[in-house]
Amino acid sequence: MSDASPASPGPPPTDRHDGARPADTASGGFLARAAAVTAALTVAGAVLGLLRDRTFAHVFGAGTDTDAFLVAWTVPEVAATLLIEDGLALVLVPAFSLAALRRGPGGSPDPVRALVAATLPRLMAALAGVAALLAAAAPALVDLLAPGLPEAGLAVDCTRATATCVVSFGLAGYCSAALRGHARFLAPATIYVAYNTGIITVLLVLGRAWGVRAAAAGVAVGGVLMVAAQAPSLWRGLRRTRRRGARWIAPDPHRPHRSPHAPRIPEQAKRIRHPQRPGKPAGTLRLAMVAPVVVFALGRQSQTLVERHLAAPLPAGAISHLNYAQKVAQMPMVLSLMLCTVTFPVVARALAAGETEQARRRVEGDLLVAGAIVLLGGAVVVGCAPQIVQVLFQRGAFGPADTAATAAVMRVYALGLLAQTMVGVLVRSYFSAARPTWYPAATMLVCLAVTAGAGAWAAPRWGAPGIAAANALGIAAGALLLLAGAGRRPLGLARLRAGGELLKLAGAGAGAAAACWWCAARVTDPAAALATGCLAATAAFLVLARAARVRGFAPLLLLSALLRPLTRPLTRRPRHAR
Known part of the structure; x- marks a missing residue:
């Protein structure tokens, strides 16, 4: 995932080819840029998600057929939570981060590649089995999720189509965790843009002919596009690592003599077996x-x-x-x-x-x-x-x-x-x-x-x-x-301090909601009413948060307050490396 560089006491150089930067030396500026890119692509994916729902509502409305599909929609919702957003990411991002810390010179085995070899084949085999089980047990699953559903047969068909996303979401989540663990955020941030684009395209092409089954087919297509959006970046990183070796060189913690200027090896990293020694691969889950x-x-x-x-x-x-x-x-x-x-x-x-x-x-x-x-x-x-x-x-x-x-x-x-x-x-x-x-x-x-x-x-x-x-x-x-x-x-x-600041913000939010409601109700056109409400809510929230002395709020610059924590460094270099 990283390019090679000679050992040095300072931070590793930045790979200009992909703009990545190791997370443990990330500056506030880098994190602000990464957050901005992630925000832009998150907004794009969210807008496409709204467009997807809008297209679905326009074509099918809200009735028994849509209820049947939304029961099947439970499969991608659960799969996204487990395999992309929470479950797999909460396990694999720290694992890849620690494996990256254990990388040695170019000639030594790469713990990141060892982690991939030890986990990816087993994960894909398990997910393929789960997908097959879901397809076979679709009638029982629909009856469990929505007993008495009028269009149970339609829900079963849609559930079997969406079951394929278990494999594609699992692979997409794995790629996302590996890239984020190496401070690469661009490709993972594009996955919902690709996913929703696939669903919208299939809905527009096949919606009239296939009904809500087209939406289920769109889920399957969108899952494949999520993988395709990330696979090239991950593959390039692994090939560069194999060809050039690791960019960040971690000394062997088992070696008694090392330079006082060498980077410190974290205690958790020391507990992972050295890749050159027999035993489990580094970072095995x-x-x-x-x-x-x-x-x-x-x-x-x-x-x-x-x-x-x-x-x-x-x-x-x-x-x-x-x-x-x-x-x-x-x-x-x-x-x-x-x-x-x-x-x-x-x-x-x-x-x-x-x-x-x-x-x-x-x-x-x-x-x-x-x-x-x-x-x-x-x-x-x-x-x-x-x-x-x-x-x-x-x-x-x-x-x-x-x-x-x-x-x-x-x-x-x-x-x-x-x-x-x-x-x-x-x-x-x-x-x-x-x-x-x-x-x-x-x-x-x-x-x-x-x-x-x-x-x-x-x-x-x-x-x-x-x-x-x-x-x-x-x-x-x-x-x-x-x-x-x-x-x-x-x-x-600091629970009391954090809770107190959140309570102040909640009070400001309540006042902003009241101002938004009052102003929007006085405008007839829905779009104009929404714009008026947004402006009223923002102004009221800013004034009330300032009046409540919420920590970090400037008098008239809400945006400055929201971005200020991004500009602070997240980690410091060890004292002996300064």
């Missing part, structure tokens, strides 16, 4: 490391399964309304977590190097920035929900009644956005350390129990909005438990 991450990811994604199970007996279109509302309402959360995509491998290396204070400051800064972004976005979602749905979806088979139902659910979903973001930020601090922990997994199981219990009580009374409220309540319980546990190892997060 253990079940004890993987199992807590898988349980956490499944517990988090199972909230969506619970929602669809509870919505199946409701009137036709309820599952579709929940899906549209969730996709739009979660946009602020997706944008708020893009910073963590860049900083996660850096936090992992900082903890591996014993730089706990730097990692703690980074996580606290990420929490504040992400909280500000998601609360401002959530204020717009609450204040302009009908206008957003009307602009995005109300055309074709998607009528005014669908707009009203979706907007009502969307406003309720927005109440849990801050908690969703807190979970996304905090869980990376738990899994960045090279030690397994079951606390996040146990937290998500509690969260799931709260969601299921509250949803079972609320669904018969309030329908889809009651299910959305149960989701917000459950994720809030999980966020509070994760924040409480973050005060212990490995970071020792």
Whole structure:
């Protein structure tokens, strides 16, 4: 993955060919640029995702056929969480980061290649077996997820088509983790652009002829495009590594004499077997490391399964309304977590190097920035929900009644956005350390129990909005438990200080939502009302956050406040290397 360079006491040179830079020497400027690129491509992928949903709503509306497809849509949703966004990434990004630290001179075996050889074939074989099992058990799965679904046969067909994404998403997530572990963020940030482009293309070409089955075929095509978007970058990196050797040379920790100017070998890196010695390959993943991450990811994604199970007996279109509302309402959360995509491998290396204070400051800064972004976005979602749905979806088979139902659910979903973001930020601090922990997994199981219990009580009374409220309540319980546990190892997060700043931001967000709602209601045209609401929410949020003396907010520069933590170095060079 890296080019060769001679040993030197200073930082390694930057590979100008691909713009990559080792995460353990990343500067604030590099991280700001990486975050900006990730943000731009994340926005592009999110816009294409909205265009995908808009196309789907225009062609099919919200009815029994769309409910059937959305039951099958559970497969790519769970696969994306487990294999791309949370599960596999939380395990493999630290593993590749540590393997990169163990690289030696060009003639020595490469621990990164050893890690790939030890894990990729087994992972692909396991995922192929899971995909075949899902296709065979599709009827039972549909009956479990949505008992009594009117179009169960259609849901089975779509489930079998989407089962192929288990393999393609797994390979895409593996490539993404390997590239991010080496501070390469461009190719991984393009995957949802490729994915949504594939789905939209198939919908437009085959939607009229195949019905919702075209959307399922689009998922299969999009998964292949996700791999194709990253494979060339990963292949070039591996070929350069084999041809030129490692760029960052780590001395042998078993050798008694070494230069005092050589880079320090982290304790976690020392525990990995040296690639020239017999034993397991460097960074080989253990079940004890993987199992807590898988349980956490499944517990988090199972909230969506619970929602669809509870919505199946409701009137036709309820599952579709929940899906549209969730996709739009979660946009602020997706944008708020893009910073963590860049900083996660850096936090992992900082903890591996014993730089706990730097990692703690980074996580606290990420929490504040992400909280500000998601609360401002959530204020717009609450204040302009009908206008957003009307602009995005109300055309074709998607009528005014669908707009009203979706907007009502969307406003309720927005109440849990801050908690969703807190979970996304905090869980990376738990899994960045090279030690397994079951606390996040146990937290998500509690969260799931709260969601299921509250949803079972609320669904018969309030329908889809009651299910959305149960989701917000459950994720809030999980966020509070994760924040409480973050005060212990490995970071020792300042919980009261972080919680206090987030409460100030939440108050500013509530005021911004009220201002947005009031201003948007006085404009007739939906697009103009949405623009007016956005401006009102931004101004109100800025003024109220400043009045509350939120840490890091300048008088009139919200953008400056959001970008300031990006400009601070995430890790420091060891004292003896200065």
